[in-house]
Amino acid sequence: MAVVVQKFGGTSVGTIEKIKAVAKKVIERKEQGNEMVVVVSAMGKTTDSLISMAKEISPNPNKRELDMLVSTGEQISIALLSMAFHEYGYNSISLTGFQAGIKTEGHHTKNTITDIDLRNVKKHLKEGKIVVVAGFQGINENGDITTLGRGGSDTTAVALAAKLKCICEIYTDVEGVYSVDPRVYTKAKKLDAISYEEMMEMASLGAGVMETRAVELGFKYNIPIYVAMTHGNKVGTMIKEYDETMEGKIITGLTINDDVLMITVNNVEYKSRNIALIFDMVGKHNINIDMISQTAPFEGHVNVSFTCSKEDSYAIAEIAKALQAEMPQIELSQESEIAKLSVVGIGMMKQSGVAAKVFNIFADNNIEFKQVTTSEISISYTINSSDKQKAVDALAKALEL
Amino acid sequence: MAVVVQKFGGTSVGTIEKIKAVAKKVIERKEQGNEMVVVVSAMGKTTDSLISMAKEISPNPNKRELDMLVSTGEQISIALLSMAFHEYGYNSISLTGFQAGIKTEGHHTKNTITDIDLRNVKKHLKEGKIVVVAGFQGINENGDITTLGRGGSDTTAVALAAKLKCICEIYTDVEGVYSVDPRVYTKAKKLDAISYEEMMEMASLGAGVMETRAVELGFKYNIPIYVAMTHGNKVGTMIKEYDETMEGKIITGLTINDDVLMITVNNVEYKSRNIALIFDMVGKHNINIDMISQTAPFEGHVNVSFTCSKEDSYAIAEIAKALQAEMPQIELSQESEIAKLSVVGIGMMKQSGVAAKVFNIFADNNIEFKQVTTSEISISYTINSSDKQKAVDALAKALEL
Numbered sequence: 001m002a003v004v005v006q007k008f009g010g011t012s013v014g015t016i017e018k019i020k021a022v023a024k025k026v027i028e029r030k031e032q033g034n035e036m037v038v039v040v041s042a043m044g045k046t047t048d049s050l051i052s053m054a055k056e057i058s059p060n061p062n063k064r065e066l067d068m069l070v071s072t073g074e075q076i077s078i079a080l081l082s083m084a085f086h087e088y089g090y091n092s093i094s095l096t097g098f099q100a101g102i103k104t105e106g107h108h109t110k111n112t113i114t115d116i117d118l119r120n121v122k123k124h125l126k127e128g129k130i131v132v133v134a135g136f137q138g139i140n141e142n143g144d145i146t147t148l149g150r151g152g153s154d155t156t157a158v159a160l161a162a163k164l165k166c167i168c169e170i171y172t173d174v175e176g177v178y179s180v181d182p183r184v185y186t187k188a189k190k191l192d193a194i195s196y197e198e199m200m201e202m203a204s205l206g207a208g209v210m211e212t213r214a215v216e217l218g219f220k221y222n223i224p225i226y227v228a229m230t231h232g233n234k235v236g237t238m239i240k241e242y243d244e245t246m247e248g249k250i251i252t253g254l255t256i257n258d259d260v261l262m263i264t265v266n267n268v269e270y271k272s273r274n275i276a277l278i279f280d281m282v283g284k285h286n287i288n289i290d291m292i293s294q295t296a297p298f299e300g301h302v303n304v305s306f307t308c309s310k311e312d313s314y315a316i317a318e319i320a321k322a323l324q325a326e327m328p329q330i331e332l333s334q335e336s337e338i339a340k341l342s343v344v345g346i347g348m349m350k351q352s353g354v355a356a357k358v359f360n361i362f363a364d365n366n367i368e369f370k371q372v373t374t375s376e377i378s379i380s381y382t383i384n385s386s387d388k389q390k391a392v393d394a395l396a397k398a399l400e401l
Numbered sequence: 402m403a404v405v406v407q408k409f410g411g412t413s414v415g416t417i418e419k420i421k422a423v424a425k426k427v428i429e430r431k432e433q434g435n436e437m438v439v440v441v442s443a444m445g446k447t448t449d450s451l452i453s454m455a456k457e458i459s460p461n462p463n464k465r466e467l468d469m470l471v472s473t474g475e476q477i478s479i480a481l482l483s484m485a486f487h488e489y490g491y492n493s494i495s496l497t498g499f500q501a502g503i504k505t506e507g508h509h510t511k512n513t514i515t516d517i518d519l520r521n522v523k524k525h526l527k528e529g530k531i532v533v534v535a536g537f538q539g540i541n542e543n544g545d546i547t548t549l550g551r552g553g554s555d556t557t558a559v560a561l562a563a564k565l566k567c568i569c570e571i572y573t574d575v576e577g578v579y580s581v582d583p584r585v586y587t588k589a590k591k592l593d594a595i596s597y598e599e600m601m602e603m604a605s606l607g608a609g610v611m612e613t614r615a616v617e618l619g620f621k622y623n624i625p626i627y628v629a630m631t632h633g634n635k636v637g638t639m640i641k642e643y644d645e646t647m648e649g650k651i652i653t654g655l656t657i658n659d660d661v662l663m664i665t666v667n668n669v670e671y672k673s674r675n676i677a678l679i680f681d682m683v684g685k686h687n688i689n690i691d692m693i694s695q696t697a698p699f700e701g702h703v704n705v706s707f708t709c710s711k712e713d714s715y716a717i718a719e720i721a722k723a724l725q726a727e728m729p730q731i732e733l734s735q736e737s738e739i740a741k742l743s744v745v746g747i748g749m750m751k752q753s754g755v756a757a758k759v760f761n762i763f764a765d766n767n768i769e770f771k772q773v774t775t776s777e778i779s780i781s782y783t784i785n786s787s788d789k790q791k792a793v794d795a796l797a798k799a800l801e802l
Binding site: 016019020050053054056057058061062064065066068069071072075076078079080082083084086087092093094096098099120143144145 | 417420421451454455457458459462463465466467469470472473476477479480481483484485487488493494495497499500521544545546
């Protein structure tokens with residue numbers, strides 16, 4: 001019998017009725033002759049409400065304890081889903097991250113999976129059970145409960161599929177992967193297939209469908225990932241190796257990311273040691289920097305800007321204080337009304353001129369950009385949030401997305 | 402440094418504000434030079450709301466999954482309490498049942514602690530941390546999460562204290578142990594001290610302050626258990642070895658239990674095999690029988706009554722069906738408007754006449770009783786719920802409670 005890993009996100013298990021519907025969907029697949037491993041996230045807004053309880057206790061709660069706290073969200077979902085299987089007459093067992101052998105390392109709230117000890121999962125599959133695994137969590141070598149960071153349930157699912165050498169199906173509240181976020185650009189097209197590389201790029205650039213790490217894992221182990229809507233039977237998107245059927249387009253997608261905080265350190269004395277100092281300090285707070293830019297030196301001073309996630313803003317005051325202790329003349333400012341747009345496509349590797357095309361579209365529409373970065377298969381721009389809709393419409397139209 | 406185990410119940414950690422207050426209370430004790438182990442229950446009504454989610458999925462949810470589900474309640478409390486310690490500048494770590502080495506065996510939802518592997522707790526105490534342990538839960542030899550049944554957090558606390566050879570302090574929403582439940586008899590007196598034996602008897606008879614098993618453990622390992630109110634500084638009750646200071650009273654307390662379901666099996670052919678069959682069947686459903694009575698045989702038939710907890714009522718229909726398959730003529734009836742009153746006192750071992758005294762009080766007040774049982778230090782009566790208040794007032798007054 002083939003094993004199938006199915007993952008259901010928080011919205012898909014948001015209510016008891018939805019959990020029952022998920023159980024029926026899994027059973028349907030099992031009845032087709034498959035062994036089922038089901039990964040679930042926390043119900044709906046559970047994680048958010050747990051985090052807000054923590055914030056009532058401390059503005060910056062201890063991260064080891066935060067992992068202990070939020071991991072209960074998935075534990076609730078797995079228990080309820082497994083109960084539903086029992087209720088429908090199917091043998092089932094729920095496993096927390098540690099029971100499923102999911103080993104992690106790294107910083108609390110941002111762990112990565114190092115290995116999965118499949119013995120327990122395989123034992124229960126062999127006994128004919130539907131195995132329900134808590135997404136998003138694992139255990140580190142100290143025996144602490146850890147989490148993989150937001151969206152980590154996808155990673156759990158793909159990692160399990162990689163280890164079990166089987167397909168991974170991600171069920172969510174959207175129909176699949178779109179060329180552009182349909183909430184922003186209503187005429188966006190759903191893609192039937194997309195390459196791992198393009199999907200990774202789109203995920204890392206903020207397309208909310210899947211987390212980058214999960215796609216990366218699929219790419220590494222060549223595990224096909226099928227993304228589709230939980231309810232109904234509409235065909236979704238297959239994420240797989242790049243092949244000729246995907247060719248012919250230079251740009252596959254446009255991603256929009258609103259979770260951008262731009263920090264500018266003004267009046268930095270122009271020495272490379274100073275620039276290093278800034279990013280040392282930022283690194284010490286485990287902040288992932290996205291784009292970096294620097295003004296031309298003027299009277300021996302420069303302004304250094306970088307972007308990061310808005311959720312890192314709590315650390316900025318502390319970083320400012322530490323930096324000012326070393327460089328009293330500097331000043332920090334932050335802007336949060338920023339959006340990042342990125343165009344993505346494997347075709348860009350063979351064809352140049354995409355950047356120029358985008359610059360022209362921006363110029364034609366009076367849109368100023370703040371920063372630009374490029375990768376092999378993408379170009380990203382930060383712009384003012386107020387220009388976002390105008391930019392998306394213009395780009396999507398011109399690039400036929 | 403002396404180790405102290407403190408346990409805080411669900412009401413004591415029912416809100417974020419209360420969790421902060423508990424943290425401050427523990428810190429006060431630590432500052433007196435103690436190493437602190439803190440056991441907590443789930444916040445307020447968390448357990449109830451988790452169970453009601455489970456019941457929406459199944460009227461009789463899989464018990465292994467129910468343990469998986471409800472154990473999240475304590476996991477949330479320990480994480481939040483540990484965060485509060487960190488926020489106040491104290492090093493702390495929260496441990497789930499499995500992380501605290503609490504090993505259990507038995508049936509899911511009704512497990513018992515078999516041993517505690519203290520290595521993890523001791524390691525963290527040695528590092529100066531306040532160790533916060535999830536009450537009510539453990540892990541069995543399959544690696545499944547288990548729970549100890551309602552009130553099991555007390556057992557966790559006393560078991561930890563027994564293993565650490567230290568005092569156990571149980572903080573709750575009442576001032577201590579009363580001679581009679583003050584919600585029913587407002588003139589009831591708080592006891593300064595009570596023997597393990599009397600407390601066990603009172604707990605098992607339904608005095609809500611502590612669970613029997615917890616007191617039993619304290620008795621077995623001679624661990625003093627101090628019961629007091631969480632908030633404020635009023636003196637509570639010390640549960641300890643019987644000594645001369647407790648002498649002089651025949652009756653220490655009167656307990657009232659409303660969680661009584663009386664099942665009567667009518668028209669049973671009078672053979673001992675048949676009576677055995679009934680209790681076999683009941684035993685198979687893990688129902689704890691409390692009192693048993695039987696009518697005198699009439700035309701070769703008897704009626705057999707027994708009492709159990711109301712929470713076992715779900716199994717009664719199934720038991721009736723199974724019994725009728727063997728004895729088609731029987732009929733089952735159940736009564737839930739029943740209360741059980743018990744008078745408890747070690748002094749009863751030396752003085753007789755308590756039963757007669759109670760029967761006289763009942764007769765004087767026109768109260769009929771349904772069943773009577775006695776132990777060395779207690780006598781229990783089931784009566785109609787409608788007579789409860791009258792009986793309590795009369796007994797408490799006559800016995801000077």
